[in-house]
Amino acid sequence: MDQDPHDLIDTRGNVVIVGAGLAGLFCALKLAPQPVTLISAAPLGQGASSAWAQGGIAAAVAEGDSAEAHAADTVAVGGGLVDADIALGIAREAAARIEDLLDYGVPFDRDGKGQLAVSREAAHSARRIVRVRGDMAGQAIVAALTEAVRNTPSIQVIEGHAVEALLTDSGAVIGLQLRKAGEPDAKPVVIASRAVVLATGGIGHLYAVTTNPQEANGIGLAIAARAGAIIADPEFVQFHPTAMMVGRDPAPLVTEALRGEGAILVSRRGQRFMLARHTLAELAPRDIVARGVAAEIAAGRGAFLDAREALGDDFAEKFPTVYESCIAAGIDPTRQPIPIAPAAHYHMGGIAVDARGRASLQGLWAAGEVSSTGAHGANRLASNSLLEAVVYAARIAEDIAGQTIAAATPVPAGLVTEPGGAVPPFAQKAVRDLMSAQVGVVRDEERLAEAVIALAKLERESTSLALRNMATAALLVATAALGRRESRGAHCRADYPAENPALAHRTMTTLDAARQVADELAARPRPQRSMTA
Structure with missing residues (x-):
């Protein structure tokens, strides 16, 4: 009988990235040709919230727009808690990161002049959302980056393993404890590393109604906290106001871009209810719209998104993902309103990181939704999340590349928890x-x-x-x-x-x-x- 307390995985290089959403994939690519190991619980390209993002990436790339205006909108929505310098820095790096994504093969929409096509979403003062086929940005971006990762020899991909503990010694990271996904009683697996990037996503599946995949269960936040890391702003959870209520878990997302195209929110009797709540009505900040929808449901009046007049028969062409979800649920959105409710969607809080993505534990970085950079404050501006993910993934890669990472040493067996x-x-x-x-x-x-x-x-x-x-x-x-x-x-x-x-x-x-x-x-x-x- 095998008496070893745990199995070991040898890494390619000293850097380990956990999570294969936008932040994890992008960071791995940016570190090339430096060898890295990328850990994914789900098959590469699946299980990431970023793959489900419908709106796109906010970037001031259109004529007449500016990074300063983008940052000002971010600050205005963030409830007084946005770090203005961080917001401006991210906005200024947006154009370069969009170019990176284009280089990796992301097919962003173009207008008739060949320029990047941009749309508008709630609380943005300009049209600056860079999209793919209307509502397929996240899927297209993750697909392109997944292919790029598969074709990058310096990236070692380990699929089907879920992280469950961050191993530390004297406040410094020395490795990770994993287990085969779906096998909680399997022998734990240990990876020794003194440079770990957590890109594990958010916390949506801590809630009964969410738009997030099941992998978004707060694991990165939890293991960092259990290891002693400082956590920032965990109380700020953004509830997307328009999740489709058709008995599915996760609930299909009805993108905000629909409201940007003129769709309205109505009660069961067809009465618009956001007009009385905010001057921007359906395009008010998400927290206000979410509370408006919740209030209608609590009052027994129901809440629906009506796109019949705004889109009509163009619905399927402009928003194919939402259309397919509707048809699968027996709803024809060109002929009837879509039943909706607020759903846990995005976590503004997370592992506290500095401008380079460094956490409070030596050897730990975090990017994407698991992190808290100060860019979102108390309320995230629409489509800023994918931008933040790529900006910080690139910054982390640059930070790590500029350091000499100590070679990993064997992890003491006493740090490993058994069984799961x-x-x-x-x-x-x-x-x-x-x-x-x-x-x-x-x-x-x-x-x-x-x-x-x-x-x-x-x-x-x-x-x-x-x-x-x-x-x-x-x-x-x-x-x-x-x-x-x-x-x-x-x-x-x-x-x-x-x-x-x-x-x-x-x-x-x-x-x-x-x-x-x-x-x-x-x-x-x-x-x-x-x-x-």
């Missing part, structure tokens, strides 16, 4: 239902406190490592939401409906701080719901 343990289906459902009900679009102190206590119990006591990771990420969101006693951007407190100028600063927290909040709550006499696993 499957997540009981009822427990996963319980966490997702809890997050949607109590840490969702509209929050209050009583429900948040109950959520914190329940999640802390799971994080501390569950025998499943995967469930503990899930509870860790959820706990960070819930404790930060409890601590922010105001409404700002995507964070809405029913008991604190106004912004508090004294709280116009970013959240910086750790797992230890979240546990302390939970312990203090648990020590108070109060009724609570229980969750077990």
